[in-house]
Amino acid sequence: MHNNNKELTLSAPLSGPVLTLAKVPDPVFASGAMGDGIAIDPLNDTLHAPCAGVVVHVARTGHAVTLRADNGAELLLHLGLDTVELQGLGFSMLVKEGARVANGQPLLRYDLDKVAQQCKSLVSLLILTNSQDFQARPITLKSVKVGEPLLHIIRRQTSTAEVDIEFAGAEIVGHVCIAHRGGLHARPAALIRQTAQGFKSKSQLHFAGKSATCDSLIGLMGLAIGEQAEVQVSCQGPDAEAALQALLTALSTTLAEDSHAVAPPMIAQRNRPAEAGVLHGVCAAPGLVGGPLFRLNAISLPVDAGQHDPQQQRQVLDAALSQVRSEIDHTLAQAKKHKDSAEEAIFAAHLALLEDPALLDAASQSVDQGTAATHAWSQAIEAQCEVLQQTGSTLLAERANDLRDLKQRVLRVLLGDTWHYDVPAGAIVAAHELTPSDLLQLSQQGVAGLCMAEGGATSHVAILARGKGLPCMVALGSTLLDQQQGQPVVLDADGGRLELTPGTQRLTDVRQLQQQQQQRRAEQQTQAHTPALTTDGLCIEVAANVASSTEAADALANGADGVGLLRTEFLFVDRQTAPDEQEQHQAYQAVLDAMGDKSVIIRTIDVGGDKQLDYLPLPAEANPVLGLRGIRLAQVRPELLDQQLRALLHLRPLSRCRILLPMITEVDELLHIRQRLDALCTELGLAQRPELGVMIEVPAAALLAEQLAEHADFLSIGTNDLSQYTLAMDRDHAGLAARVDALHPALLRLIAQTCAGAAQHKRWVGVCGALASDPLATPVLIGLGVSELSVSPVQIGEIKDRVRHLDASECRRISQGLLKLSSASAVRHACHQHWPLS
Known part of the structure; x- marks a missing residue:
């Protein structure tokens, strides 16, 4: 290992096959939102130090440890995925915070069998958390043994771009680690925006050389801040001190529903053998159901003929936005009444998006140029979706789905159509991607299950589907959309399978199992x-x-x-x-x-x-x-x-x-x-x-x-x-x-x-x-x-x-x-x- 304050060679902390981050079955890590790095599927039961350094953080639940190498590189060593849910069971931490460790020193031991049975995946990560200052270059992508060379860490030539700060003078700054599960996606971002709006001061968030004002939800999400990432908060104004404290608290406090919610295990498609008549996907909400497959189609707009009266179009758009706002307010009131905190948080985020200055300004500009309200709204949303998808974060790409939901809702009002989906009760709905309001409507219509060509297991739709007990699968691929309308299928979300050609006996068996389960649960609940x-x-x-x-x-x-x-x-x-x-x-x-x-x-x-x-x-x-x-x-x-x-x-x-x-x-x-x-x-x-x-x-x-x-x-x-x-x-x-x-x-x-x-x-x-x-x-x-x-x-x-x-x-x-x-x-x-x- 050489260390000239620029370059450092990290040795393998575990033995086993090496994977790139993109292949890790977890959107936060795979997207690189937490930083650059590498993963290992471990075959041994002890995690070793990849280099000499100081232990700067030990996870409370004993599944992760962060080291600071002598050249300043900070390395997060994270054992398994979703292992925080085990609350330390099966883990034994061998070092304490502040301890100096040698290269190869054992850091933590774990029960290979016990942890493997209870967590989503044993794939373990070595993440460079200050990737803005350092670069990680893999030495090998084959299997490694503990102590073998794994990564070169090189200091970047130019440090993080200087943050542009608008104001001089009495600006105060604080640093904080994001506690929100999955990083700063729509729900936490809405909370930050709401917090900032309670103060007169102007507040900004700075991360990886980019900045966003705290009053723009899209701006905040566009920073692509992952879980545990360190961000800088700056406030300037008469109540800057109070605003800063409130924002630091909001950023470092987990949302209540996230502290309990556990995303279901993701099933990696690539490990699946091809199977005739079966599509493989990711389980977003568990369950086993059979029924006819029905395809949903998105709203398509007629071609815009051109010059419209801007004033009249602005009135039409404002009226539609007001109507959708009051609909969402009603949904929020219902969610509060039923103490459904997950649904409440999702639609509170939608409400915040509807008031987002970036979105409203873009739509207004288009209307001023003579564009129809329908097209102006549609284009403004798509432009912002593009921004989120270009961040490279899987989580934020999923959040673009929330924006598309708002596009559909406002278009339904603008087109003068309540847009009621004509889907029979008991159907299994297929769509490119469903939105939260689609899901609420479909669940009221008594559909049996949901499947999507795209989407992720951490999306808002997935959270809502789990809450409603609706079996749901995502990432089934575009073949899903080529299926015949009304064909009988079996959705086995637990197994990550959509059976396209089930026999009569299979459908009967599934129906019986379904009835027995429902009956049993209902009986137990009534008693x-x-x-x-x-x-x-x-x-x-x-x-x-x-x-x-x-x-x-x-x-x-x-x-x-x-x-x-x-x-x-x-x-x-x-x-x-x-x-x-x-x-x-x-x-x-x-x-x-x-x-x-x-x-x-x-x-x-x-x-x-x-x-x-x-x-x-x-x-x-x-x-x-x-x-x-x-x-x-x-x-x-x-x-x-x-x-x-x-x-x-x-x-x-x-x-x-x-x-x-x-x-x-x-x-x-x-x-x-x-x-x-x-x-x-x-x-x-x-x-x-x-x-x-x-x-x-x-x-x-x-x-x-x-x-x-x-x-x-x-x-x-x-x-x-x-x-x-x-x-x-x-x-x-x-x-x-x-x-x-x-x-x-x-x-x-x-x-x-x-x-x-x-x-x-x-x-x-x-x-x-x-x-x-x-x-x-x-x-x-x-x-x-x-x-x-x-x-x-x-x-x-x-x-x-x-x-x-x-x-x-x-x-x-x-x-x-x-x-x-x-x-x-x-x-x-x-x-x-x-x-x-x-």
Whole structure:
């Protein structure tokens, strides 16, 4: 490796076949929006440093690390695609931020099998994040082994073009990394524009030598800013300081729907063998449907005869724009009413595009020159679409589709036609590319599925289709549009296939499968709001694990009997200061309010050890999982817990709030907190005491369950931690994570002992770990004496349905036998035998 401050040779951080970025099945990376670089499909389980340097960033979820090489090149090493969704499961980071590393030094390990099963793709990236200053030139595009030469990094002759700044004087500037998923596309750009409009100052965004004013949505999108890219914000004017702070916050805060939404796995077409009678594409929304294929055609304009009265055409266009604005306002109001945040964000972006100065000025100029309003509007939109498509960003090319949607909507009004698509219910719609408003109309008409020749899995149409439960495929290619109108097809979105010539039997089978699935889901949902009783009359409470009031509202809508675990860490992480008592109280009260008359179990803050807070410096620990976490942290920093308990004691009605303590290992810890709680109740003049429960997540607590139950009102088993502590296997350890199975007979014995101990004092036991959401484990948990299961909101109907098909006395009899088995796999096998999953 030579380094003369200009050139640097990077060695391979992983072993495996090398791919260019264009071949990476992810639009953000493939488009180069994040920077220049290379990808490797790894065959080994350790990521190594490609050169000497300093670790400047370690991803919170352990799947990525950024190095700064000695010549200033910044290198993002990103393991797998969508691996952030694994929340660190299967990853083990070997270095810390600020550490100096040598060329070839191991940076992170991961469980090859576990991560491969759970993420979209293992393809890993080496991205040059400051590509404006450096260039990456591949040395090889064949397979490499760790340490072999991979890339030349060369400093560009001329640094980034100087940013043109309009104003001198009192201009203030800030730098920030874009937090929005997929970069600054239409929805986040609309948020930035809205933020900027709240201030008098003029604000601009600068990236890679280009600038855009924050009041132009198209300008902002045209900068092609990718996720995690660093941008410069400049503000000038009377309230510049406030505007800058607001914009920096907006740019670095993820949109709410993006933090939960997971784009479905993209299926790379090129890896598909050719198959007669089948078109392959990318799944945008899952599902399997059969039906007649119907092709949609776009509006075609008559030829413009020439000179029109500009004033009259401007009035026509203004009237059409006003009508479309009010239609979108109505759609927005409906989306707000139904709390559909994804739909709300999409149409808020459309509204912002309709007011975009770049677009309106272009249309006005054409009208002034005598062009018809229809053609002026159409040409203005197409010119802006061209701008977005020339950025080379797949994501922004998809956003051009939103502009085309507005073109269609305004043209429909201008042409005096409501433009109702004549498509029968149950049809599978084929189009070059659908727009969001097309999709809403089609979904109201009861179509069965959607397929597009173009489009991407991250487009607004894809988000809406997933929300509506409409199977949808994109990128099927132009052959789709040559198919005969009305021919029967099968759309298998999960498999990324459109079957053009299915036989009668295949169509019948698909229809039956469809009906069974729909019926099953509908039945489970209609019964989801009624209690879950076993066939012999035992009532099992099915509650939800949530982390916010929005998730609590979802849980209630899905039939939750209450909240079995509110993780309060969501208030404490990813911020610079601790939330004060009032902020905490408001957040907890919102959850209580969202749950109607149901009870809510609120776990006190469970951080420390492996979950660090920036504003709470704790000593570095050799074994964080065995260190200061849960209630131990509260012992070291009692003011944190005191503040949280005060916030909880102000909740109304207090009778619906139950408090849960994490990481308890002995009775004294519980007694100490109970005394503290009593003292605070007296101080606040409260006669009523909230119920106080204990998490059973360390073997000591399970073994002392009887003693703990004497002083606790209930026990809740956290199977995730209990598994790793019982089996002495770190569930984040790459080589061991797959073996951390909560159905291990040793775990089942601890669960049995917990339930038996609690029964001595007539206390109930719940399970809030991942095991509660596993339908295979439901009969075992009921058999061992668990009476409450806290699951993810979407699984409430399914788990309640599972309970209703079980006989509790039979569960008890069989579960006792399971305790004598020798391994987790033996237990799983026996469960499948006794209680098959239908």
